[in-house]
Amino acid sequence: MSTFRNPFAAAAVALVLSACGPQAQQPTEAPPAETPSQPSTDTAGSALPRELDPLFAQAAQEFNVPAELLKAVSYAETRWQMVRGEAEFPGQEPAFGLMALRGEHLARGAALAGVTVEAASTDALSNVRAGAARLSQLATDANVERGDLAAWAPVVAELSGITLPEAQAEHVHRGVYSVLNEGAVALNQDGSVAVSLEPVKVEAKFERPQVRAMAAGPDYAASIWRPAPTGNYGTRTSGAAGDPSMIIIHTCEGSYSSCWSWLTNSAAGVSAHYVVNESGSEISQLVREANRAYHIGATYDCSLNSSKECWLNGVQANHFTIGIEHGGYASQSSFPAGQIDASAKLSCDIARDNAIIKDSYHIVAHGKLQPATRTDPGPNWPWSTYLSKINSYCGTATPSGEIIIDSNSANNDASKARFSLTGAWSDGYSAGYYGSGYYYAATEAISAPATFEFYLPTAQTRTVDAWWVEGTNRSTTAPFIAYNAAGSEVGRVSVNQQTNGGKWVQLGTYSFSAGWNKVQLSRWTTPGYVVMADAVRVR
Numbered sequence: 001m002s003t004f005r006n007p008f009a010a011a012a013v014a015l016v017l018s019a020c021g022p023q024a025q026q027p028t029e030a031p032p033a034e035t036p037s038q039p040s041t042d043t044a045g046s047a048l049p050r051e052l053d054p055l056f057a058q059a060a061q062e063f064n065v066p067a068e069l070l071k072a073v074s075y076a077e078t079r080w081q082m083v084r085g086e087a088e089f090p091g092q093e094p095a096f097g098l099m100a101l102r103g104e105h106l107a108r109g110a111a112l113a114g115v116t117v118e119a120a121s122t123d124a125l126s127n128v129r130a131g132a133a134r135l136s137q138l139a140t141d142a143n144v145e146r147g148d149l150a151a152w153a154p155v156v157a158e159l160s161g162i163t164l165p166e167a168q169a170e171h172v173h174r175g176v177y178s179v180l181n182e183g184a185v186a187l188n189q190d191g192s193v194a195v196s197l198e199p200v201k202v203e204a205k206f207e208r209p210q211v212r213a214m215a216a217g218p219d220y221a222a223s224i225w226r227p228a229p230t231g232n233y234g235t236r237t238s239g240a241a242g243d244p245s246m247i248i249i250h251t252c253e254g255s256y257s258s259c260w261s262w263l264t265n266s267a268a269g270v271s272a273h274y275v276v277n278e279s280g281s282e283i284s285q286l287v288r289e290a291n292r293a294y295h296i297g298a299t300y301d302c303s304l305n306s307s308k309e310c311w312l313n314g315v316q317a318n319h320f321t322i323g324i325e326h327g328g329y330a331s332q333s334s335f336p337a338g339q340i341d342a343s344a345k346l347s348c349d350i351a352r353d354n355a356i357i358k359d360s361y362h363i364v365a366h367g368k369l370q371p372a373t374r375t376d377p378g379p380n381w382p383w384s385t386y387l388s389k390i391n392s393y394c395g396t397a398t399p400s401g402e403i404i405i406d407s408n409s410a411n412n413d414a415s416k417a418r419f420s421l422t423g424a425w426s427d428g429y430s431a432g433y434y435g436s437g438y439y440y441a442a443t444e445a446i447s448a449p450a451t452f453e454f455y456l457p458t459a460q461t462r463t464v465d466a467w468w469v470e471g472t473n474r475s476t477t478a479p480f481i482a483y484n485a486a487g488s489e490v491g492r493v494s495v496n497q498q499t500n501g502g503k504w505v506q507l508g509t510y511s512f513s514a515g516w517n518k519v520q521l522s523r524w525t526t527p528g529y530v531v532m533a534d535a536v537r538v539r
Helices: 053-063 067-078 103-113 117-122 124-141 149-160 165-182 256-263 337-354 383-393
Strands: 002-005 012-015 095-097 184-187 193-197 246-249 274-276 283-285 321-326 363-365 403-406 417-421 426-428 438-442 450-456 460-467 478-483 489-495 505-512 515-521 530-533 535-538
Touching: 053 067, 053 124, 053 193, 067 095, 067 124, 067 149, 067 165, 067 193, 095 117, 095 124, 103 117, 103 124, 117 124, 124 149, 149 165, 165 256, 246 337, 256 274, 274 337, 321 337, 337 383, 363 383, 383 403, 403 417, 403 450, 450 530, 450 535, 460 478, 460 515, 478 505, 489 505
Parallel strands: 246 321, 246 363, 274 321
Antiparallel strands: 002 012, 002 184, 184 193, 274 283, 403 535, 417 450, 426 438, 438 530, 450 515, 460 505, 460 535, 478 489, 478 515
């Protein structure tokens, strides 16, 4: 993991400099048979190098573009992450790489850099070179004085693909040139510098965002009211099926400015109720909660949501949901703490005002309900942290003493829950998982377990539950083994993972000691199957 630090601001946020997440999975009649394989470190095609500064320096020199500008554009677009976007909105081209290149800019940049579009999409250096080459061409076309950093602003706006003047101005001044003025640095896990940008005091030669009093959102006072045109939303169906009962979490597959500008464009024909910016410092409300935003293109199927609210089956999901978009990408490896916190406060407010249940079945991922074409907000959205924050803000925290250990460590409270793997496991995202994905591995005569650890301050008797995704190729004798803090076995049980998926299943009640206890899922059972490590709950 790497850490982003702005040395000229008080806040710091975590940033993982790694490649992007999985492709969307096509729905099947039964959960797909997982084929065990060694997990890749980079599903986009190439891992990020430990040092990114040389990439920007090389591309800057080759195409006569300021290195500072390349870094600032990359940070404003992707937070220096190698993204692989998906089309969140009709007509939106997916973004790729550190520079978030799309469509014509991606194709032309790749050609100018002498690389294939595939390489410009998946290889870090090729992507930065393609971005620099495209910026250079645009600068030539606009007769930019290349030594004048401020004069590049119109080119930055054009590369963004944003067409709304107000949003262009926000992207330039509050995005790219704000980063230039403040500086930024990202560190590798060992503390070495991955990429740095020294502050450069410069005023963009671009019209500033219009100064005017911005009305507060009609349903959330902490938001800005940017109403979507009437063609981008409608009325809810009458009756109970039209009452908001779920919150859908999305990623914009782009920056905050590009997101709200797209959704307030009458040509888009789509919308969301809210958009949260990357830092959590600003939220836009686009549609009243009482109205139906066009944010999810699917009818409800309760089999995708652990058989919850099946009475809504067949109802177009926009009728009973409220959609929150977030600046960012489903493929990014982490989300800023400020954004998660601001979104949790918003979700608490929505849930409270609309009597929505604050759990993982009623606050759900877009990709969970529309898996054929969407994966957002992606496998690294910190669901456990997010839901815990929502309940905390709403005064309905997790039951006292309950500990959930998710297979995604980002979702865990490190002071009392941690997860680890031994041996070769692969990550999966078939519908029905807890949190943000799971791991699976082939059964064979080897333990090589998945380990769910939890801390108890005193010796206690606790009940343990497990969560998995069911499927026909799952083991019918998946062995869960419980150990106390001294490492002594206190119980074991074999479960059938071909059934009872997508819910908590009780494993047993055991006596644990003070300290770090653990529950392990072993692979040592009948060969020819896979075991599923998703989440464990201790209560």
